[in-house]
Amino acid sequence: MKTVIFIPARYASTRYPGKPLVELTGATGEAKSLIRRAWDAANQVQGADAVYVLTDDDRIAAHARSFGAEVLMTSSNARNGTERCAEAVAQLGTPPETVINLQGDAPLTPPWFVEALIQTMQDPAVQMATPVLKCDAETLTNFVTDRQNGRVGGTTAVMRADGTALYFSKEVLPYVGSLDNPPEVWHHVGVYGYRPAALAAYMQWPEGPLEKAEGLEQLRFLENGTPVTCTAVEARGRVFWELNNPIDVARIEGVLKKEGIA
Incomplete structure (x- = not known):
């Protein structure tokens, strides 16, 4: 297999x-x-040879198998989805050329992003x-509103001129002084592509202070x-948002209904 999509999912x-x-x-x-909606989104992607749900939880595994997903059980020691992907690669025998990590909390991810x-x-x-996706007015308002109310919502990315990442944060970066005339803000989309060798190296590195402070595995x-290449994508009218907090359920359901997604 050249390309596989992994969907890491944890209960806790x-x-x-x-x-x-x-x-x-x-x-x-x-x-x-x-998790079913994330799996549905993954199966719309062209160019992937297989899709697997990765979990250490029997409840998630049983539910995923009930709707036809292939499941790989990973250890409870995995601290994030990237570590879970590294464990799963070892179960495939022959590693693929590319591993795609589609976060299980991002069911609105359009196939063209992946x-x-x-x-x-x-x-x-x-x-x-x-x-990465340039924030529209609605998304940027959600970002700022969440932070003003003490909630951690989506993640922003700041980049060099060549498109490689300078930093990722759960704060809104750069600083937004006014929503009337905001700077350009890029929303990090919760999908990653890795070489198996990069995943192997990742497992050898300890959790760093920035990763620990932000809770961001990348x-x-x-x-x-190791450079992280940011791929700019376009929304094409689709609102993108992850499910990070209970308040996001209504936000995502609103988009599902607006977009006619069953």
């Missing part, structure tokens, strides 16, 4: 325990779990990559000198 989320099994109602009134990432990974010099690459 600090901010939202049991999050993968939370049900979201779509445009037709049908409720589907968060397809653009797969295209970026065609460059053999790229060891790790992730999409910072371990930056802290250890």
Whole structure:
């Protein structure tokens, strides 16, 4: 297999325990779990050879298998989705050329986001990559509102001129002084592409102070000198948002209904 998509999912989320099994109602009134909607999104991607749900939780595994997903059981020692992906690669026997980590809390990820990432990974010099999306007014307002109310919402990215990442943060970066005339803010999309060798190296590095402070796994690459290539993607009218807090359920259901997603 050249490209596989992994969907890491854990039950014991600090901010939202049991999050993968939370049900979201779509445009037709049908409720589907968060992990089911992430799996549906992954299966719309062109260019992937297989999709697996990764978990250490029997409840998530049983539920995923009930709707037809292939499941790889990973250890409870995995501290984040990247570590879970590294464990899963070892279970495949022959490693793929590219591993895509589609976060289990991002069911609104359009297939063209992931397809653009797969295209970026065609460059053999790229060891790790992730999409970024320029914030529209609604998304930026959600970012600022969450921080003003003490909630940690999405993640922002700041980049060099060549598109490699300078930093990722759960704060809104750069500083937004006014929503009437805001600076350009880039929303980090919770999808990663890796080379198996980059995943192996990741497992050898300790958790760094920035990764620990922000709770952002990709910072371990930056802290250890591995460039992270940011792939700019376009929303094409689709609102992108992850499920980070209970308040996001209504936000995501609103988008599902607006977009006619069952």
